[in-house]
Amino acid sequence: MELMKRFVLIVLLILSTCKGSPPVDENKPRQPAAQTIKIGVIAALTGSASAYGRSIVNGFELAAKEINSKGGITLELIIEDSAGRQEQALSAAQKLINSNMVAAILGPTLSTEMRVVGPLAVTNGVPILATSNTAAGITQIGRFVFRNSMPETIGTPLSIQMARDKYNIKKAAIIYGDDDVFTKSGFDTMKATAERLGITITTIEKFQKGQADYSAQLTKIKADAPDAILCSALFNEGAVILQQARKLGIDVPVIGGNGFNSPKIIELAGQAAEGLIVATPWFSGKPDKRVQDFVAAYKAAYGTEPDQFAAQAYDGLYLMDEAIRRSGTSEREKVRDALASIKDFDGVMGRFSFDADRDVVMAPLVIIVKDGRFQLFN
């Protein structure tokens, strides 16, 4: 087995190169002598989630530029692509924690990636702040896991409740995509909320990613004559559902999950998007100086209006900056404690606090599509 011997030799060689790197104590990343602090970012810059990843990185970079121009400390962002996949996110996290010795990590983009990266951050004692994960149970992974992105469980119930009060909704139909982690968990929230609010669910219909024809589901929904439709879908499928529903003559209000919270839905669905109600942590039309400054700076830098993901990322880095300033160090444990103690932080998304579980405490806004644009719903 000459070949086998050679193979073992090669593996040993590879291993020996691993041992070659200099010993560093990772519990104490280098003290901020020059006040430069390394922050790792894991974002999906390639693959199907790259549209989100792009906005997120834009938000981080804009915030970093502003923070660094203020002086005091310099935040150095080390941005790694995860391609939206768990293995890649895990490798990226290992690299940031062990090779780059970052003080903290921002990201990853998807909740599924956090399920894999979160436990690693906890065992290594590295604070990790998710700015775009919306699934339930994310911060419960461990005491180093934080998030500033509003989970579905906060936003969606409020939009349903406000719509019920305004339109006197007694029975509703639900339609959702059952093969996507995001739309599925959105559905779970909708169903639980409807039951809690005493809204009768007339029918529950499912669809799959990339489906083009929803007439079977919508005809069934129409037959039951509900007062409203609750829909958990991503915006590309959501737009088609809206169009086909209106074409079938279903004119009841549609309350969308977080996937509908994108200007793209109005672009794609056009007239059919009128009356769509969604909850959002971020509203670019808010008459607040901070918000308008951010929108203007973002437009100047990237040419488009910031979406929810850019705003969450922007606030996320400011939260991290606040924690590092408060703790006066880049020691991971102390940054974690400082982050956990943040209360009533004023960001572009509004007043923000972490609860005891390091999850989000903030008031979401409910918006409605009127005259071809999102407006506050009340």
Add this chain to the structure above:
Amino acid sequence: MHLNPYHLQIASFALINIMLALGVYVTLSTGQLTLGSAGFMGIGAYTTAVLTVNCHVPVPVGIVAGGLLAGVAGVATGFPALRLRGVYLAVATLGLGEMLRVVFIRWEVLTGGAVGFTGIPQMGRETLDMLNTYGLNPQGIGLKDNEFTAFSVFLILLLIAILTVWAILRQSSSRVGRAFSAIECDESAAGAMGIDIHYYKVLAFGEGAFISGLAGALYAHTASYISPADFTYHRAVEVLAFAVLGGIETAWGAVIGAAVLTVLPETLRFISSYRYVVYGIILVAAMVYRPQGLIDRALLRRFTAK
């Protein structure tokens, strides 16, 4: 002693991918082109997840059970697959993989549906806990906890991968391996020579599925979280690319192909969002200049000859 968990992590995923590529290689060595590997990988992963989390079965038992169940599923698909050849078989197995993915989504009570299966015991952390109960501590050999967990995962995977490579190499120079290559070269001629074509083709399918299932189970205990999105046809095509880029003439092709294509995106990290463009270019270039794959028999002979 200092080990970088980052390098060990990449090496671990490379080893899992090597196993997946070998699963495809075994089936291909009888001339059967399969795209069902992601589905078999999923069977292995979900089996061990359910067994270890819901039934509290020890992790090694779960892994073996995952491989075996995938193997049984492979034998079951091997029979109808006998009627199909070439691209028709590829399309049929593609359908099988998609069907399995939908089963993982719909069988919610067991799999957690699209949201995924969380809290699967991680091999490294399990090993560490076991050592701690015996009063042993990785500090004794100069390793920190996180280094130790990454290192133990790597060692376990390395051991299993070496065993798999060894078994396949042994088989390829045995009666079974000769029958496989005879069938690949010319099925009717092999049949005329008295080789039981049905038996060997189904055997190859079962073996391939077993190895894929084993790799899937190991993946579940490395990542500690799985979801149906991990077992789409993208994965199957990627695994096929490992085997084809490396070369399908010998098992070493699958090993080298998987190792190269796993390490490549990591070494390309410095170009950030363009890395998959370069990855694609390298893939195309490799296929143009070495259509038989990176490793072929001629190269292997030169390598082994002193």
